[in-house]
Amino acid sequence: EADIYQTPRYLVIGTGKKITLECSQTMGHDKMYWYQQDPGMELHLIHYSYGVNSTEKGDLSSESTVSRIRTEHFPLTLESARPSHTSQYLCASSRDTNTEAFFGQGTRLTVV
């Protein structure tokens, strides 16, 4: 069982609200990632971090932002949620870039 946790599991929020999706891991992994996944579709990389104070944008353009102030914590923030942000957001971490990534359970976000 992977020690990576995401909160909340489900979130329904109104348009224009600011939200932060939390992701924490207790494995001491330097590498952390955020993926976005629509139902029945593949995962798209939106952000990644190779260590504290390091963040990069992924292949899929996203209006979200991330921060990495502590090794174990990699929160994702949407300043102004829109219905187009409705999706599942999955956080992952890995020890190295060429080892398996462990995934959290995901946050299913609905913006109304």
Added chain:
Amino acid sequence: GESVGLHLPTLSVQEGDNSIINCAYSNSASDYFIWYKQESGKGPQFIIDIRSNMDKRQGQRVTVLLNKTVKHLSLQIAATQPGDSAVYFCAEKKAGTALIFGKGTTLSVSS
């Protein structure tokens, strides 16, 4: 066993059959590949990985085959069980980058 051509979105098999799920990857510079299983409402779960210096790797009831010539990856599941029903994703990684996922294949196992 049942097999599919290059990425079919669904695969239906009988319990006890062997399943083969195929994946075409995009980047010839990719040097690490993983298969993940994702059950409904859960995050992806690691099944097996393979590095580009290998062409076959076996795990418990699963085998991954890598053909770099045609950029093709396959996952073979022996004696498929109802608990194997899930969506399966392949993912590739080029050195220094993050995992890039392919389209999933939904495996349905009937008893």
